[in-house]
Structures are given as structure tokens and as C-alpha cells.
Amino acid sequence: MLLRFLIPIMICASYTVTAQTTSCLNIFFSQNGSLKGDTLEVTVSTKGFVNIIALEYTTEWDPQVLQLIDAVQLNRVFFPNNIESPASGIDTQGSSQFVWNDPALIDDPGETLPDDTRLYTLRFLVKNKNITRTRIGFSPEKPAQFVYNNRGSSESVKSENIPVGVSANLVLKGNLPSSTLKLEQLCTSSADCKLGNIIPTISGGATPYVFFTRISNGTLARLRLTNLVPGKYPLIIVDAKNDTLEALVSLTAPAAGIGPSLQSLVFCSPSRPDSAVIRINAFGGVGQYAFDWSDDTYEISRNSSQIAVASNRLYSVTVTDSKGCEAILNNLSAQECIGNSSAVSLVISGASVVSGEVFCSKVDITNVQDLSAVQFAIRWNPEKLSYLTLKYGDDQINNSNFNLIDTQLGLVRFAKNYTPGINVTRKTLFELCFQAKLSEDTAYLAFDNQALPVEISTGVESIEKFSTYSGEISISPAIWPGDSDRSGHVDHFDLLPIGLALGNRGLVRNEATLDWRPQRTELWGKSILNSSLDLAFIDADGNGLIASSDTLAIQQNWQRKYQAGKPPLVLPEIRQNPIPLFVRKDTIKTRAMQSLSLELGTADIPGSNVYGIAFSIVYNPAEVDEHKIGFVPTASWLGIKGEQFLSIQRNDPSSGRVDVALVRGDQQEVSGFGRIGNLLLSLETSEAQRLQQGVSLEIRDVKLINKAGQTISTNAPQTVLPVSRTVGINEMDPTLSARIQLYPQPADQRLQLDLGGLHLREWTLMRFNGESIARGSSFDRPIQLEQLPAGMYLMRIHCDEGIAMKKCLVIH
Numbered sequence: 001m002l003l004r005f006l007i008p009i010m011i012c013a014s015y016t017v018t019a020q021t022t023s024c025l026n027i028f029f030s031q032n033g034s035l036k037g038d039t040l041e042v043t044v045s046t047k048g049f050v051n052i053i054a055l056e057y058t059t060e061w062d063p064q065v066l067q068l069i070d071a072v073q074l075n076r077v078f079f080p081n082n083i084e085s086p087a088s089g090i091d092t093q094g095s096s097q098f099v100w101n102d103p104a105l106i107d108d109p110g111e112t113l114p115d116d117t118r119l120y121t122l123r124f125l126v127k128n129k130n131i132t133r134t135r136i137g138f139s140p141e142k143p144a145q146f147v148y149n150n151r152g153s154s155e156s157v158k159s160e161n162i163p164v165g166v167s168a169n170l171v172l173k174g175n176l177p178s179s180t181l182k183l184e185q186l187c188t189s190s191a192d193c194k195l196g197n198i199i200p201t202i203s204g205g206a207t208p209y210v211f212f213t214r215i216s217n218g219t220l221a222r223l224r225l226t227n228l229v230p231g232k233y234p235l236i237i238v239d240a241k242n243d244t245l246e247a248l249v250s251l252t253a254p255a256a257g258i259g260p261s262l263q264s265l266v267f268c269s270p271s272r273p274d275s276a277v278i279r280i281n282a283f284g285g286v287g288q289y290a291f292d293w294s295d296d297t298y299e300i301s302r303n304s305s306q307i308a309v310a311s312n313r314l315y316s317v318t319v320t321d322s323k324g325c326e327a328i329l330n331n332l333s334a335q336e337c338i339g340n341s342s343a344v345s346l347v348i349s350g351a352s353v354v355s356g357e358v359f360c361s362k363v364d365i366t367n368v369q370d371l372s373a374v375q376f377a378i379r380w381n382p383e384k385l386s387y388l389t390l391k392y393g394d395d396q397i398n399n400s401n402f403n404l405i406d407t408q409l410g411l412v413r414f415a416k417n418y419t420p421g422i423n424v425t426r427k428t429l430f431e432l433c434f435q436a437k438l439s440e441d442t443a444y445l446a447f448d449n450q451a452l453p454v455e456i457s458t459g460v461e462s463i464e465k466f467s468t469y470s471g472e473i474s475i476s477p478a479i480w481p482g483d484s485d486r487s488g489h490v491d492h493f494d495l496l497p498i499g500l501a502l503g504n505r506g507l508v509r510n511e512a513t514l515d516w517r518p519q520r521t522e523l524w525g526k527s528i529l530n531s532s533l534d535l536a537f538i539d540a541d542g543n544g545l546i547a548s549s550d551t552l553a554i555q556q557n558w559q560r561k562y563q564a565g566k567p568p569l570v571l572p573e574i575r576q577n578p579i580p581l582f583v584r585k586d587t588i589k590t591r592a593m594q595s596l597s598l599e600l601g602t603a604d605i606p607g608s609n610v611y612g613i614a615f616s617i618v619y620n621p622a623e624v625d626e627h628k629i630g631f632v633p634t635a636s637w638l639g640i641k642g643e644q645f646l647s648i649q650r651n652d653p654s655s656g657r658v659d660v661a662l663v664r665g666d667q668q669e670v671s672g673f674g675r676i677g678n679l680l681l682s683l684e685t686s687e688a689q690r691l692q693q694g695v696s697l698e699i700r701d702v703k704l705i706n707k708a709g710q711t712i713s714t715n716a717p718q719t720v721l722p723v724s725r726t727v728g729i730n731e732m733d734p735t736l737s738a739r740i741q742l743y744p745q746p747a748d749q750r751l752q753l754d755l756g757g758l759h760l761r762e763w764t765l766m767r768f769n770g771e772s773i774a775r776g777s778s779f780d781r782p783i784q785l786e787q788l789p790a791g792m793y794l795m796r797i798h799c800d801e802g803i804a805m806k807k808c809l810v811i812h
Contacts, residue, residue, distance in 0.1 A: 023189070025047075025146055027057065030045070030168050031171065032121060035173070039069070042170070043118055044059075049113040052146055057142075057145070058138070058142040061094050062094060066134065071122055074119075077100075129173075135167055161250035182205075197228065209237055210237075232250050262329055265279045266278055277308055278307055278315060282304065282305075290319070305317075309332075314331050316331070317332065344365075344463055345468065347365075356478050357436050358388065358434070360434075361431060361473070363430055365429060370460075371456070372459050375452060377447065377448040378448065385410070385436060385443050387407040394428075401416045402414055445471040477523055477534070481540040482557035482558070498538055498663070501538050502546055503545075504546045505544055509536070521542070551648060579606075579608075580605060582699070585719060593682045593805075596681070599673070600676050610712065612645075612663030612704075614661035615660055619658070630649060631680075633649075644668075647663075649661075678770070695720070695721045755779070758801050
């Protein structure tokens with residue numbers, strides 16, 4: 001809970017190192033051509049040599065095969081004595097240490113060399129000519145370290161293990177092999193505070209590549225390159241043709257502080273100069289954080305924790321993320337708050353709100369004797385706070401005391417004279433009212449001396465010494481149930497994020513409700529692909545599972561809005577031939593409920609990699625009966641409703657628009673073309689006889705997406721449907737309905753049909769919204785009703801003679 005009337009008079013920023021570090025310094029050993037007589041040359045080169053100020057490693061070879069002669073072609077940055085020469089003409093050690101450092105570089109950026117720079121060349125005498133191959137590389141038993149300039153960090157100079165020494169298999173007889181397998185570079189990184197990764201870049205050879213390491217008994221074992229404990233790993237890379245490369249990889253233990261990064265802030269209290277609040281903000285770790293304070297306060301939070309403190313004490317806090325990585329801040333104090341309060345002050349109250357919430361902050365003046373005048377300006381960030389109105393503190397203040405011309409820019413000016421002067425202990429001058437936007441951040445209401453100098457006057461003079469306290473507004477994330485895409489508007493587009501995230505689990509929201517009001521929520525830390533939309537905002541019912549039940553909030557809060565919505569994320573449109581979306585052109589009958597096929601894609605331009613679609617069908621209420629129009633999805637190439645996809649449709653008679661959305665929920669894209677549903681409509685009786693030009697339908701605002709949420713281009717041409725006043729096969733005929741009998745009425749377990757001599761093509765049992773429940777092409781047995789809920793249903797009977805519609809009441 002935030003304390004009121006707090007001002008951050010100091011921001012003490014204590015940051016740990018970043019949550020992941022990567023090291024790519026490589027030392028390569030390579031044979032310099034074939035054996036020349038008894039002499040063999042090995043070139044030592046480097047990659048990733050950046051800001052280095054010291055280097056140390058030991059090269060190792062078989063002393064029974066090779067004897068070191070000397071080192072030549074030394075790079076200009078090194079000195080001859082950096083490489084140990086053998087003490088005598090006979091080398092029995094089989095190793096040579098390289099040590100280089102330049103203390104003068106500590107205050108400079110360090111030495112940086114281009115990739116593939118030669119450090120030096122080792123020359124060997126081949127002692128045993130019966131051996132065909134031998135190996136040279138890093139010694140696994142001796143240190144291989146480097147020191148680099150780490151400017152910009154708390155440690156200006158840092159030492160680490162050299163991550164990789166790439167060995168060379170030396171060929172002593174014959175020509176060098178023609179293998180193209182090459183290790184271009186190998187990096188190591190810290191996966192978290194305890195584990196690391198090996199990241200090789202390989203070229204040539206024959207894929208796939210397989211990775212092995214040597215275990216204690218010398219045998220090879222498959223090596224997984226991620227989440228490895230620190231240590232040295234002999235790495236063997238084998239391609240599909242059994243060509244091999246070897247390297248010694250040193251995975252350094254992650255530096256202390258890998259994990260959460262911390263920021264500390266101190267807030268002083270204007271009313272109590274001996275107390276304050278210390279807040280710690282955590283970021284960069286994984287999951288939630290545990291805050292363990294030295295005063296025995298323990299709290300688990302998504303991103304921050306704070307305690308009330310005495311200004312003369314020291315505090316510490318240990319912050320641990322969900323992986324067990326921790327960061328520590330010591331010697332935290334609020335010493336700077338002592339003496340920061342003054343008898344006279346202007347105070348703006350703070351608030352802790354959720355995004356979208358409406359709140360008011362008081363502006364108070366305190367401890368003034370004979371107050372005669374006061375003036376100031378208050379500024380805020382309009383991207384975080386949306387100004388609504390102000391409330392006067394008393395009847396002495398009115399609109400003439402304010403300059404409100406710049407409120408949309410985040411500024412208000414105030415000036416007031418008191419005649420005669422008044423004595424004030426604490427007085428509310430006015431309240432500023434805002435709606436918090438979706439910034440999920442901290443906003444400040446601060447006094448702006450540049451816009452209007454802050455002045456407080458008494459009857460005899462201006463007060464020179466007083467304090468001003470800004471108001472801190474902490475905006476927590478909030479969900480508005482039904483607004484899944486956070487656009488600030490509940491509509492059919494909100495179904496698409498539910499389908500994209502269906503089945504994901506996260507934190508349960510406390511006191512969750514579908515009521516239309518902002519509700520505080522903890523973020524899940526997971527988002528839809530290609531979007532920053534946290535999945536917590538899609539879980540409308542707050543049960544911790546994104547499921548079809550979350551669509552109930554869309555239905556309940558349909559077309560509701562709030563002012564703090566975010567603009568929709570615009571992703572690049574997938575470039576291809578636009579997919580047609582259209583109502584199949586058919587003749588409309590004047591006395592019938594019509595069923596028109598709505599189709600996506602054609603045989604020539606089918607839909608490809610489709611996951612969901614949202615669109616609006618716009619009609620003219622003067623032509624179409626606005627209470628007899630709707631969309632019914634059918635089993636189609638998009639899938640089966642309730643099994644493969646979710647759907648929603650709502651008719652808005654006032655605007656002449658039917659909004660529709662369909663989206664899969666199984667992360668499987670589909671391709672195809674043809675009907676995806678039926679548009680049911682009936683003409684206005686008064687207009688049907690004179691619609692000579694036909695009925696116009698238009699499809700607008702189409703959003704067709706793949707499972708990555710990317711938009712697929714579409715083409716939705718306007719459709720004009722001709723009108724016929726003749727009775728056709730698609731029109732309901734009341735004379736046919738009179739001949740057909742459904743019994744018993746009401747029905748319980750079974751339903752029988754008597755066609756009255758008509759010739760059946762198809763029957764369909766459906767709900768009143770047009771949704772099909774059962775269908776068939778014959779009636780040789782009764783329809784079973786045991787599984788149907790009690791209620792009224794429609795039976796559509798399509799015969800050779802026409803179409804009839806019958807009602808059926810089911811009771812149990």
C-alpha cells in the first residue's frame with residue numbers, strides 16, 4: 001500500500017549486472033600446411049578479442065611426438081618473453097604457458113583485434129615419425145583466463161575463463177584432410193544465476209551435427225548444450241560423415257548478481273520528518289520475486305516491495321526470483337529525509353490505482369498564518385493520466401482561479417487571493433480528477449515553476465521558505481472483462497486473442513468478476529506471439545485458465561468502452577493475393593427468411609494458413625428487417641464449432657451491422673475455400689415490393705489472421721442481391737407448414753414427423769438463433785430428444801415442393 005503525501009526526493013539506483021552475459025573469446029590452433037621435413041608449424045589465432053588487457057593459458061601436446069623449437073611471427077601487441085621457451089634442447093613437459101598483460105590498458109578501452117588475427121606461430125620438431133596424427137590444444141588442468149575492460153559496470157575490470165580453445169588434429173603423414181567442417185566461433189552464456197549455455201557457430205561438413213564430451217573414464221557421451229553447470233567440457237563435434245572437431249570449453253560460473261536487477265527509491269513524508277518509505281523495484285529476473293527485508297518483512301510480489309522506515313537506521317533487502325537467483329542491496333537508509341519538512345508546504349496527494357480507474361488527488365496548503373495569496377502550476381504526463389475535471393475545495397474558489405486551456409497537454413495553473421487573509425493549518429484548495437491510462441507505470445503530479453512560479457504570500461510579505469510535495473500515482477495493471485485486446489472497446493475482435501491463447505494457464509485473479517469495472521491483476525509474464533499483450537488480460541473470468549468461458553465477458557459487456565484503451569498492435573500484412581470474403585449472390589424472395597452462403601476463399605484463391613477471422617456485415621435497415629438478420633457458422637474447412645473453433649456474432653439494429661468472429665483454439669492453421677457460415681435475413685415487408693435495384697450488403701473491417709497473429713490480406717467486394725416476388729425453393733411456404741405435423745406437442749423423449757404426402761429432401765432441427773442441432777435426409781425413425789435442454793425449437797423441413805418451418809416445444 002502506498003503512503004499518501006510522499007515525494008521521491010532521491011532516487012538511489014543500484015543495479016545488478018544484466019540477466020544474461022555472453023562471452024565469445026576463442027583461441028584457435030591450426031596446422032600451417034603439411035609437414036616440411038622434420039618441422040611442423042601450428043598457427044594460434046583468435047576471435048572475439050575485444051577490450052582485452054590480460055591473457056593467460058597453457059598449450060599442451062604429446063611430448064613423445066613433438067618437441068617445441070620456438071615461437072615466431074609474434075603479433076605486434078605481444079613481447080617475445082610472453083611465451084615460455086624450453087629450458088634445454090630436450091622438451092619433456094609437453095606444454096608451454098602464454099602470459100600477457102599490459103597494466104597501462106586498465107584505464108584505456110583495452111586491446112581489440114580483428115577476428116582471425118594471428119597471435120603467433122609455434123614451430124615443432126617431429127620426434128616420432130611413426131605416428132600419423134597427434135593433437136594440440138588447451139591444457140584442461142591449467143588456468144585459461146583473460147581480463148577485459150568492463151566499463152559501464154560496477155566492476156571496471158573483470159576476469160573470466162577463456163570460454164573456448166579450439167584444438168587441432170595435426171597430420172604428420174600424408175596430405176591434410178579435405179573436410180570442410182569448421183567451427184567458426186563458439187560462445188558461452190549464462191542461462192541464469194546457476195547454469196550456462198554453449199553456443200557454437202559451425203559451417204561446412206554434412207548436417208546434422210552431433211555433440212559429445214569426454215567423461216571421467218575417457219568414453220564419449222552425448223552433450224546437451226543448454227542449462228549446463230559451470231566447468232570444463234571437452235567438446236567433440238561430429239558431422240554426418242564422421243568428420244570431427246575438438247575444443248575445450250570453459251563454462252564460467254555466472255557472476256554474482258545474474259538474475260534480478262534492483263532499483264531503490266526513498267520517499268520522504270512531509271508530515272513526519274523522521275520517517276520515510278523505501279521501495280525496491282525488481283526486474284530482469286524470472287517470475288515473481290520474494291523480498292526479504294532486514295526488519296523481518298517478507299513479501300512476494302510481481303515487481304516491487306516497500307517498507308516504512310525510520311530515517312536514522314540502515315536496512316538491507318534480499319530479492320530472489322522464481323529460479324532462486326538473488327540480488328542483495330545493503331546500507332539502505334532515508335537519512336536524506338531529516339530536516340526536509342518545513343512548516344509551510346504545498347502537498348499533492350498520491351494514489352495507488354489500477355489502469356482505467358478514475359481517481360482524484362487533493363492539493364493542500366499547510367501551516368500558513370494570514371494567507372493572502374497563493375499561485376502555482378501542476379504538470380503531469382498526459383500519456384499516463386487523462387484529465388477529467390476538478391473539484392473546488394470550498395465556495396471561495398471557482399473557475400476564475402484556474403487556467404485550464406492546457407489540461408490536454410498535462411498542465412493546469414491556479415492563482416487565488418484571500419482578502420482578508422486567512423489562517424491555515426491544513427486546507428484543501430481543490431482536487432484534480434483523472435483516469436489512469438494503461439501505462440502500468442508511475443506517474444507524478446508535480447509543481448512546475450517554469451509554467452508559473454510557486455508563490456505563497458501573507459499579509460505583509462512573500463514566504464521565501466516552504467516545501468512542495470509532488471503526488472506519486474502508482475498505476476497497476478487492470479483488466480476490463482471482455483476487452484481481451486485492450487483496445488478500450490469490447491467487440492468481436494476480442495475473440496481472436498482468446499483463440500490464440502486458448503489453454504494457457506497463469507495466476508488466479510483475486511475477487512474476479514465479469515462486472516464492467518477495472519480489476520487489479522498480476523501479470524502472467526507470458527504474451528501472445530508477436531505481441532506485448534500479457535495473457536492475464538485475456539483471462540476474463542480470472543480463474544487462471546484461458547478457455548471458452550472467457551467469451552462470456554464479451555457477451556456480457558458487448559460494446560462497452562473506457563477511455564484508456566491502447567491502440568491496436570499493427571503487424572505487417574502477409575503479402576499475397578487477397579483472399580476473397582463474400583456473400584454468394586442469390587435471388588432473395590420477398591416473403592421468406594433467406595439463408596445465404598458466406599464464403600472465404602475460392603478455388604482459384606484459397607485461404608492459406610488461416611487461424612481466425614473477424615468482420616462486420618453492413619446492411620440497410622430500410623431494406624432488411626433489422627430484427628431478422630444474423631450469422632450462423634457451419635461445419636466447414638475452418639472446422640467444427642465447439643470442437644475446433646469458437647465463434648461470436650452480434651446484430652446491432654441501430655447501426656445496421658452484424659459483427660462476426662471465428663477463431664480456432666488448437667494452434668493448428670488450416671487452408672481451404674468455400675462456405676464458412678450462413679447469413680440469415682428477411683426483407684422489410686413495406687420495402688420488399690419496391691426493391692427494384694436489389695438488396696445491398698457490404699463486408700467491412702475484415703481481420704484474417706494466422707496463428708502468429710499476423711494479418712492476411714483480404715478482398716471483400718460489395719454484394720447486391722436481386723429481389724424476386726415469386727415463391728422459390730428457398731422460401732418458406734405457409735401452405736406446406738399446414739400439411740406437415742410434428743407430434744407429440746409438447747415432446748419429451750422423441751419427436752415424430754408426418755409429411756402429409758410431401759417428398760422430403762432434408763430436415764434440420766435448430767435453435768431460434770439459427771444454430772443447427774441435428775439434421776437428416778429421411779424420417780424412418782423418431783428424433784431422440786433426451787439430450788436436449790427443455791425449450792422451444794424450430795424444425796426446418798426442405799421438400800421437393802418447398803420449405804416449411806415448424807415449432808417444437810420440448811419438456812422433460
